[in-house]
Amino acid sequence: MRISSVGSSTTPGADLPDHPSFLWRNPEPKKHYDVVVIGGGGHGLATAYYLAKNHGITNVAVLEKGWLAGGNMARNTTIIRSNYLWDESAGIYEHSLKLWETLEQELDYPILFSQRGVLNLAHTLQDVRDSVRRVNANKLNGIDAEWVDAQQVKELCPIVNISPDVRYPVLGATYQPRAGIAKHDYVAWGFARAANAMGVDLIQDCEVTGLDVVDGRVTAVGTTRGTIGAGRVALCAAGHSSVLAKMVDLELPLQSHPLQALVSELLEPVHPTVVMSNAVHVYVSQAHKGELVMGAGVDSYNGYGQRGAFHIIERQMAAALELFPVFARAHLLRTWAGIVDTTPDASPIVGLTPVEDLYLNCGWGTGGFKATPGVGWCFADTVAEGRPHPLISAFTLDRFTTGALVDEHGAAAVAH
Amino acid sequence: MTVDHPQRRSPLAHLTAELAATPVGVSLSEVPFLTQLNLRVDPLGRAARAVEEALGATLPTAANTAVAAGDLDVLWLGPDEWLLVAPEGRQESLEKSLRQAIGTEHGAVVDLSAHRTTVELSGALARDLLAKGCSLDLHPAVFTTGSCAQLPLAQAPVLLLARDSEMPRYWLLVRTSFAPYVAAWLLDACVEYAASGP
Amino acid sequence: MQLIPCPWCGPRDEVEFHYGGAAHVAYPEDPQSLTDEDWARYVFFRDNPKGPFAERWCHTASCRRWFNAIRDTATHQVLAVYRMDEAKPVTS
Amino acid sequence: MSLYRLPDRGRVDRSTPVTFTYNGSPYTGYAGDTLASALLANGVHQVTTSIKYGRPRGIMAAGPEDPNALVQVETPFPEPMLTATTVELYDGLVASGLSGQGRLATEPDPARYDAMHQHCDVLVVGAGPAGLTAALTAARSGARVVLLDDQPEAGGSLLGTTELIDDRPALEWVEAAVAELDSLPEVRVLSRTTAFGFYDDGFVLALERRTDHLGFAAPEHLSRQRVWRLRAKHVVLATGAHERPVVFADNDRPGTMLAASARTYLHRYGVRCGQRAVVFTTNDSAYQAAVDLADAGLEVAAVIDARPQSPAGWAAECAERGIEVRSGHVVTGTTGHERVIRAHVAQLTDGRPQLRSGIGCDLLLVSGGWNPAVHLFSQAGGRLSYDDALGAFVPSSSLEAVTVAGAARGTFQLDGCLADGGEAAQRALAGLGRPTAGGTPPRPSAAHESAERPLTLWTVPDPDEQHAGATQFVDLQRDATVADVLRATGAGLRSVEHVKRYTTIGTAHDQGKTSGIISSGLVAQSVRAGIADLGTTTFRPPYTPVSFAALAGRDRGHLHDPERVTPLHLLHVAAGADFEDVGQWKRPRYFPRAGEDMDTAVLRECRAARESVAMMDASTLGKIEVEGPDAAELLDRLYTNLMSSLKVGFIRYGVMCGVDGMAIDDGTVMRLADDRFLLTTTTGNAAKILDWMEEWLQTEWPDLAVRLTSVTEQWATVALVGPRSRDVLALVAPELAVDNDSFPFMTWREAMVAGVPARVCRISFSGELAFEVNVSGWDAVTLWEALLAAGESYGITAYGTETMHVLRAEKGYPIIGQDTDGTVTPQDLGMSWVVSKKKPDFIGKRSFARAENQRADRKHLVGLLPVQRDILLPEGAQLVADPQIGPPPVRMLGHVTSSYRSAALEATFALALVKGGRDRIGQTLYSTVGDELVPVTVAEPVLYDPEGARRDG
Ligand SMILES: Cc1cc2nc3c(=O)[nH]c(=O)nc-3n(C[C@H](O)[C@H](O)[C@H](O)COP(=O)(O)OP(=O)(O)OC[C@H]3O[C@@H](n4cnc5c(N)ncnc54)[C@H](O)[C@@H]3O)c2cc1C
Ligand SMILES: NC(=O)c1ccc[n+]([C@@H]2O[C@H](COP(=O)([O-])OP(=O)(O)OC[C@H]3O[C@@H](n4cnc5c(N)ncnc54)[C@H](O)[C@@H]3O)[C@@H](O)[C@H]2O)c1
Numbered sequence A: 001m002r003i004s005s006v007g008s009s010t011t012p013g014a015d016l017p018d019h020p021s022f023l024w025r026n027p028e029p030k031k032h033y034d035v036v037v038i039g040g041g042g043h044g045l046a047t048a049y050y051l052a053k054n055h056g057i058t059n060v061a062v063l064e065k066g067w068l069a070g071g072n073m074a075r076n077t078t079i080i081r082s083n084y085l086w087d088e089s090a091g092i093y094e095h096s097l098k099l100w101e102t103l104e105q106e107l108d109y110p111i112l113f114s115q116r117g118v119l120n121l122a123h124t125l126q127d128v129r130d131s132v133r134r135v136n137a138n139k140l141n142g143i144d145a146e147w148v149d150a151q152q153v154k155e156l157c158p159i160v161n162i163s164p165d166v167r168y169p170v171l172g173a174t175y176q177p178r179a180g181i182a183k184h185d186y187v188a189w190g191f192a193r194a195a196n197a198m199g200v201d202l203i204q205d206c207e208v209t210g211l212d213v214v215d216g217r218v219t220a221v222g223t224t225r226g227t228i229g230a231g232r233v234a235l236c237a238a239g240h241s242s243v244l245a246k247m248v249d250l251e252l253p254l255q256s257h258p259l260q261a262l263v264s265e266l267l268e269p270v271h272p273t274v275v276m277s278n279a280v281h282v283y284v285s286q287a288h289k290g291e292l293v294m295g296a297g298v299d300s301y302n303g304y305g306q307r308g309a310f311h312i313i314e315r316q317m318a319a320a321l322e323l324f325p326v327f328a329r330a331h332l333l334r335t336w337a338g339i340v341d342t343t344p345d346a347s348p349i350v351g352l353t354p355v356e357d358l359y360l361n362c363g364w365g366t367g368g369f370k371a372t373p374g375v376g377w378c379f380a381d382t383v384a385e386g387r388p389h390p391l392i393s394a395f396t397l398d399r400f401t402t403g404a405l406v407d408e409h410g411a412a413a414v415a416h
Numbered sequence B: 001m002t003v004d005h006p007q008r009r010s011p012l013a014h015l016t017a018e019l020a021a022t023p024v025g026v027s028l029s030e031v032p033f034l035t036q037l038n039l040r041v042d043p044l045g046r047a048a049r050a051v052e053e054a055l056g057a058t059l060p061t062a063a064n065t066a067v068a069a070g071d072l073d074v075l076w077l078g079p080d081e082w083l084l085v086a087p088e089g090r091q092e093s094l095e096k097s098l099r100q101a102i103g104t105e106h107g108a109v110v111d112l113s114a115h116r117t118t119v120e121l122s123g124a125l126a127r128d129l130l131a132k133g134c135s136l137d138l139h140p141a142v143f144t145t146g147s148c149a150q151l152p153l154a155q156a157p158v159l160l161l162a163r164d165s166e167m168p169r170y171w172l173l174v175r176t177s178f179a180p181y182v183a184a185w186l187l188d189a190c191v192e193y194a195a196s197g198p
Numbered sequence C: 001m002q003l004i005p006c007p008w009c010g011p012r013d014e015v016e017f018h019y020g021g022a023a024h025v026a027y028p029e030d031p032q033s034l035t036d037e038d039w040a041r042y043v044f045f046r047d048n049p050k051g052p053f054a055e056r057w058c059h060t061a062s063c064r065r066w067f068n069a070i071r072d073t074a075t076h077q078v079l080a081v082y083r084m085d086e087a088k089p090v091t092s
Numbered sequence D: 001m002s003l004y005r006l007p008d009r010g011r012v013d014r015s016t017p018v019t020f021t022y023n024g025s026p027y028t029g030y031a032g033d034t035l036a037s038a039l040l041a042n043g044v045h046q047v048t049t050s051i052k053y054g055r056p057r058g059i060m061a062a063g064p065e066d067p068n069a070l071v072q073v074e075t076p077f078p079e080p081m082l083t084a085t086t087v088e089l090y091d092g093l094v095a096s097g098l099s100g101q102g103r104l105a106t107e108p109d110p111a112r113y114d115a116m117h118q119h120c121d122v123l124v125v126g127a128g129p130a131g132l133t134a135a136l137t138a139a140r141s142g143a144r145v146v147l148l149d150d151q152p153e154a155g156g157s158l159l160g161t162t163e164l165i166d167d168r169p170a171l172e173w174v175e176a177a178v179a180e181l182d183s184l185p186e187v188r189v190l191s192r193t194t195a196f197g198f199y200d201d202g203f204v205l206a207l208e209r210r211t212d213h214l215g216f217a218a219p220e221h222l223s224r225q226r227v228w229r230l231r232a233k234h235v236v237l238a239t240g241a242h243e244r245p246v247v248f249a250d251n252d253r254p255g256t257m258l259a260a261s262a263r264t265y266l267h268r269y270g271v272r273c274g275q276r277a278v279v280f281t282t283n284d285s286a287y288q289a290a291v292d293l294a295d296a297g298l299e300v301a302a303v304i305d306a307r308p309q310s311p312a313g314w315a316a317e318c319a320e321r322g323i324e325v326r327s328g329h330v331v332t333g334t335t336g337h338e339r340v341i342r343a344h345v346a347q348l349t350d351g352r353p354q355l356r357s358g359i360g361c362d363l364l365l366v367s368g369g370w371n372p373a374v375h376l377f378s379q380a381g382g383r384l385s386y387d388d389a390l391g392a393f394v395p396s397s398s399l400e401a402v403t404v405a406g407a408a409r410g411t412f413q414l415d416g417c418l419a420d421g422g423e424a425a426q427r428a429l430a431g432l433g434r435p436t437a438g439g440t441p442p443r444p445s446a447a448h449e450s451a452e453r454p455l456t457l458w459t460v461p462d463p464d465e466q467h468a469g470a471t472q473f474v475d476l477q478r479d480a481t482v483a484d485v486l487r488a489t490g491a492g493l494r495s496v497e498h499v500k501r502y503t504t505i506g507t508a509h510d511q512g513k514t515s516g517i518i519s520s521g522l523v524a525q526s527v528r529a530g531i532a533d534l535g536t537t538t539f540r541p542p543y544t545p546v547s548f549a550a551l552a553g554r555d556r557g558h559l560h561d562p563e564r565v566t567p568l569h570l571l572h573v574a575a576g577a578d579f580e581d582v583g584q585w586k587r588p589r590y591f592p593r594a595g596e597d598m599d600t601a602v603l604r605e606c607r608a609a610r611e612s613v614a615m616m617d618a619s620t621l622g623k624i625e626v627e628g629p630d631a632a633e634l635l636d637r638l639y640t641n642l643m644s645s646l647k648v649g650f651i652r653y654g655v656m657c658g659v660d661g662m663a664i665d666d667g668t669v670m671r672l673a674d675d676r677f678l679l680t681t682t683t684g685n686a687a688k689i690l691d692w693m694e695e696w697l698q699t700e701w702p703d704l705a706v707r708l709t710s711v712t713e714q715w716a717t718v719a720l721v722g723p724r725s726r727d728v729l730a731l732v733a734p735e736l737a738v739d740n741d742s743f744p745f746m747t748w749r750e751a752m753v754a755g756v757p758a759r760v761c762r763i764s765f766s767g768e769l770a771f772e773v774n775v776s777g778w779d780a781v782t783l784w785e786a787l788l789a790a791g792e793s794y795g796i797t798a799y800g801t802e803t804m805h806v807l808r809a810e811k812g813y814p815i816i817g818q819d820t821d822g823t824v825t826p827q828d829l830g831m832s833w834v835v836s837k838k839k840p841d842f843i844g845k846r847s848f849a850r851a852e853n854q855r856a857d858r859k860h861l862v863g864l865l866p867v868q869r870d871i872l873l874p875e876g877a878q879l880v881a882d883p884q885i886g887p888p889p890v891r892m893l894g895h896v897t898s899s900y901r902s903a904a905l906e907a908t909f910a911l912a913l914v915k916g917g918r919d920r921i922g923q924t925l926y927s928t929v930g931d932e933l934v935p936v937t938v939a940e941p942v943l944y945d946p947e948g949a950r951r952d953g
């Protein structure tokens, strides 16, 4: 397998590695599994992988209602960073980032993890305060983070317009050098292939339509391909978590919203890093083939339609051109949307549920791609051991009752 | 008590010349210092009738319509909310008569004369100009004379009134803090109609 | 871009509206008497169905009225709108 | 005249020659050409080389579906990645071929872009025969109709044919139709306009290219491109169909072209694309191309028809022209390099090609059938189903208020398209409740009746069995081949979506318009599934690429977002203020004098406020009037403290919390009358708080008789601050008793100030004796200038937000949003006094009782004094207990929220949120300053005048 670096060659297609010639089997579902993972997105696949790898639990099925990793995993802007504000978040995201750093070798799959650094721009004095606060907290949590001024922003990303004359000038940015992007599909396929190789059954076109609960304990899942017995059930359904939880009358503090993204045509390298801006509401990177990948905030209303409204895109383009005037004649090639499950404090919910043997991983909202290996690791451990892994123990459902929220709105408002 | 305001300044006074220099087909001007009162009463209540009597005008109950009575315009803003627009200097007398008419019934009268300023927009191209930033159907058969609507014009909230939908002639009532933006936006929208460019 | 039919102003672009989430979630009669769980339920937990959803919208850019709508969250189709003082209509 | 340009055909303007440069060589074409037609007319087929393998690539189509002919345009301004088939030629055009990656200009784009809203009863997309009849039928009824088409002129595929309608050339009918439409007042016809997105409720976005075709002559004042935001009651999609190729080995060689496209080049541009052609088809439509080319003087060597039987009528036409027809044959490959020189032809027996023979040609036309352009229909949520007879996906569900007509729904005969258009319009009119006007439907010339069904053939078996499929290109732009698809299915992939992502088929600029369905077909073959079940990949906007700038429109630069300003703004600008963005507002941050930096200016401004008198523009504060018998009750429910006990003429400070108990805003409340209050909000929160209040009022407590009105801009507010403020006020308000007894703290008065009516409040956000004077926005300048004049002898000093912050922080007054972050309660701020114990309930109260709120180590707002008195702590600095920090993670105790140099304290100081902070007062903590830790002493938050003696003057 060829593993290549980024942005060097003049023939962009030639840059990309070949995929392995075998990925996974397409087995018929068995009657019973030790663990049934619902949802074949990145989190579900990573969970299955680590169940097999770290815990030797291989009688596992991942049930996916559509095509594998066709949900948010197929449509996120792939930003990976760990510079979140609170200790609890720093713990899980940094654990994840460390895993990313060796994941390519671990999975023996070219996931194109590129640590090109992420800039979060500050445009107002309050942005500056919040940024400095986060940088300082990150440093004390052992996370590489810097505050850079506008001039340094320009050095890191020369096409950013740092003129003071724009509507919302760039006052500086936080910078995490180890942050970056990866190729989303390859990550999913890497986990899938490795899990498959260890015996995990990846079952597509298999929608879970019911959960059997006997004496307060989940025993099986009803699917469009028949009932499947389960020792334990791990829910990794992202945008559809509420719908599934409802099957066991479990109410979740989640709202599912459309979140849109877009790409341009392939362009010669112009954008060496990742730039995010809350205030003007856009984030941009240039992916490996050369397309600009961008996103903005969520559409305001609940929606399961995997599509959003176009004024969001138009606004985003205006914002992008404020920051990057050279993008004027780049072309919008494709837009799309995912369904993100947002929580009141912009932090995930991971752990046990009131239903025995039913485990929950949801609420990653607009920012869970970066957590894929980290949460897969911790969630697998939680499911295997029947207790919360220490790194996710703050992200209980219970926190909404006690009030011990992990409010990451500041670090996560345009959260990717 | 009317006070003499020697230095009173309207929000777009400094742009008078620019607004006057629009291309053929568009006229733009500020109509400063109009009296504007916000009125809230139950449309079915006794107070509403008393108000109508005092004003000599009906309170329109059809959404997004205005009625004119003499030099007074009554614009529907909501099911129990209207904006009364009158020539300059009438706020105190109008407020007084409204309060009197409402009496002890629950209502609200708020002087908003300085809250918004008014931009008059007319000419053959006026509708096109608005259509650049306003999602409402401005067809004269739809947004007829006397129609009014609150909505965004580009990025600014405005209150739009069709004084004459055929001619056409519109009023844009704009919160003063947004007025320079709206003026700049309108002037920029005119650029394409300038015969030889700006 | 959805057209949201304001019960007063008629159909207008969605940008004119503010989304208010689930409808018919009453403020508890006596919050102080609730358990922490019940209070948390009121504060943080809202229905999130796929399909018809009774939700609140406010026509902020225009008449500033709050109203209820039943909208299918899967298709975005607005099935009904009704004023705050009207009962929830039956949509099949 | 070149060998390839015919003297007597085409719609190009031969009186207007146009010179252009391609890949460095000069060429000539005509007005009315596209870059592609002009290149072809010059005998240039190769446009570029391919992205991955560097293979020569040419022009394959005549429209936006071309997967190959990518160019970079350099003049008048660089633009990446346009298809040569959609670039209209203009004088001075400089362009070059692109191998997949475009290049952005480094200088700013000078062009204007804008948007326009347009409503109509019926929107017709596509001005081919179906669209034109639909538009005419609808328009004749008096309906408001918009007809748009991406081409410079109407006619659709008729532009590339020689058909007759009503016994005259079809284009005469088109011309008459357009003239009639143009004459109707309620009709708008937009050419060069592509509908690129179909959203909910009849909302269609379209891009009009207004000046691109003018090149250097484009007038600067016109927008180059315009986004139309169309809202239609009914949409007729008459978008036609895209011809697709059949895949065979080396099918990417320049000179290989879609059959109907060659026909279009012939009839529309007067270009013959070669001298000797071979036509390879699976359906009837390519025969017309063969016949037309032959009639135009090309040698048509053969028609290779994959079907066992060629259609009799067409066979006869071919025979008449001496064109050999080989049915049951396929093209298996090509020879050539920059251009095809030979087509390899073989008989197909039981699906296997037999012995090959070569036919010399410089043009290889291919038709593998037609894909209805269902993109917009699918975007709008319409379902597709596979039509076996057509070998294509067609609209299958009915969408409310949408009708698909003509080739877009699989109607491929002209008569059918004309009829479809009329019926679509009738359906639309019926839905709108409009009667249809009469009129005879147009009648086309008779078409060849054919008994032969089209054959669905995605790919021809590769004679090179060793590298099977390696040069059989499915997506030419992505250099993705049949072998790639097979590798994907071999890897276990079953879904067309996976195959798309594995092979990248369909992800280039053309979004797989010609290749997508072939990929589906191949997958179906490979995994032995029905293509009907596999379906297509998802159609997403935009239909064709749209420049970012067009979408940004005029929302750029200073129109990007409104700059909200106060009535005093121009005075501040004239005074040289440095501004700060607060929400959308521009607020003066400080007023530097010559040679001053911010620190010096702020120290001076602070000193003036503390020692004499200073003033600031506070007009940006949100202001809400609350009126009605239940006004006090509403405020009691929303504020944490009691407002109903406030007396008329008095003012009270209040805090609002969310239901979660966290502080969301603060401000003052004036009681104007028993049933009237005026409250202020923070600058950035005005709209949010009004919405918040309305939400509670309308949705929870409709029984309360209260009405809320925003009066933010009605009032301009000037804060007059300092020990001399009373003296200055007395000068400008001679009738107002300003002494402490007559005008005590937290009261307000009505008075004439500077000759204008005013409401004067005695409140203080600085701890000094201070007043806030509110006047009508019209009178703001009068007031400001009068205060400046009256205060001159006291050295009255204008100050900005920075000084305001220092003054308030010295007093320990928090700023919601700066000293709080959504996780802070009033108690955390040390403001238990503002939380009523008496009220049975108010918003947020219940949350205070939660477990987390009981913890002693919650964060509290405290003061911090750096031990070294001149160190300014950075806002955002983190605090730790021990200077000896171990390895991370290090336990953090809180952070600095506000930090300033204080003239009054002659030291720096800060406010901070600190875990258990109130219990740490007097302790030493350590604050990060860069990579250092510096000791700080925890202090009471009120550092200046803790007794509050100064505010009474
Ligand atoms: C536009 C966009 C941009 C984003 N950008 C970023 C970013 O830059 N960085 C970042 O970190 N995060 C980002 N995210 C968020 C990230 O994509 C998600 O948080 C993350 O992918 C969620 O985990 P997942 O991969 O398991 O989810 P998914 O891939 O959505 O997996 C859930 C799966 O469950 C399946 N499922 C649902 N219901 C059922 C059922 N009943 N039966 C069987 N299967 C079911 C779904 O089909 C789906 O495949 C973005 C998201 C979007 C939409
Ligand atoms: N012989 C065959 O097999 C065959 C197959 C297909 C079509 N045809 C012929 O083609 C014609 C089809 O007529 P028709 O009216 O359905 O289609 P058309 O192809 O004549 O016209 C469609 C028009 O819509 C435009 N268009 C497409 N998408 C657009 C968009 N998104 N925005 C703006 N414009 C867009 C196209 O440029 C074109 O001008 C008939 O004459 C038919 O006989 C024949």
Ligand SMILES: Cc1cc2nc3c(=O)[nH]c(=O)nc-3n(C[C@H](O)[C@H](O)[C@H](O)COP(=O)(O)O)c2cc1C
Pocket (backbone or CB within 6 Å): A074, A075, A076, A077, A078, A184, A263, A287, A289, A291, A293, A306, A333, A334, A335, A336, A337, D506, D507, D508, D511, D537, D538, D540
């Ligand atoms: C990081 C990233 C890069 C992408 N690049 C391209 C691209 O170059 N071309 C393209 O057509 N789509 C691209 N896509 C979008 C996908 O085609 C597709 O729209 C997305 O996976 C959502 O799936 P859907 O549109 O089929 O629903 C990209 C998506 C992501 C997440």
Ligand SMILES: [Zn+2]
Pocket (backbone or CB within 6 Å): C006, C007, C008, C009, C010, C059, C062, C063, C064, C065
């Ligand atoms: Zn309304």
